[in-house]
Amino acid sequence: MPDFFNPFSGMVPDRKLTKEELIRVVRVDVAGELEAIHGYMAHADATDNELAKAVLIDIANEERVHVGELLRLLSILTGDEDDYYKKGTLEVDTLAGTLGAASAPAAKEESTIGSLKPLKED
Ligand SMILES: [Fe+2]
Numbered sequence: 001m002p003d004f005f006n007p008f009s010g011m012v013p014d015r016k017l018t019k020e021e022l023i024r025v026v027r028v029d030v031a032g033e034l035e036a037i038h039g040y041m042a043h044a045d046a047t048d049n050e051l052a053k054a055v056l057i058d059i060a061n062e063e064r065v066h067v068g069e070l071l072r073l074l075s076i077l078t079g080d081e082d083d084y085y086k087k088g089t090l091e092v093d094t095l096a097g098t099l100g101a102a103s104a105p106a107a108k109e110e111s112t113i114g115s116l117k118p119l120k121e122d
Pocket residue numbers: 033036062063066
C-alpha cells in the first residue's frame with residue numbers, strides 16, 4: 001500500500017544499514033509482500049473479469065515467491081529464524097493433533113464465508 005503520508009518514506013539514510021537494521025527492514029519487506037498478496041487477491045475476488053482475475057492472482061503468487069525469498073534471507077541474516085519457525089510449526093501440529101485434525105493443512109477444503117459453521121444458539 002502507498003505510504004505517501006510519511007515524508008521520510010523511500011529516503012535513503014546517509015549511511016549503510018547495520019545488520020540489525022537490515023533484519024528489521026527485511027521484516028518490514030515481508031509484511032509489505034503479505035499486504036500486497038492480500039490486496040491482489042482481494043481485487044481478484046472483487047472482479048468478474050477473467051483476464052484481470054488471472055493476472056492479479058498470478059501477481060499475488062509472484063509475491064508469495066518474494067515472501068519465500070525474504071524469509072530465506074532472514075534465516076541467513078539472523079541464523080536462528082528457522083528455529084522459531086520450526087517451533088511454531090510444531091506448536092500448530094501439536095494443536096492439530098489434539099483436535100484430531102491432520103497435521104497436513106486442509107488445503108483441499110475450500111473454506112468460504114458460507115461454509116462457516118453457524119454459531120451455537122443458547
Ligand atoms: Fe513482491
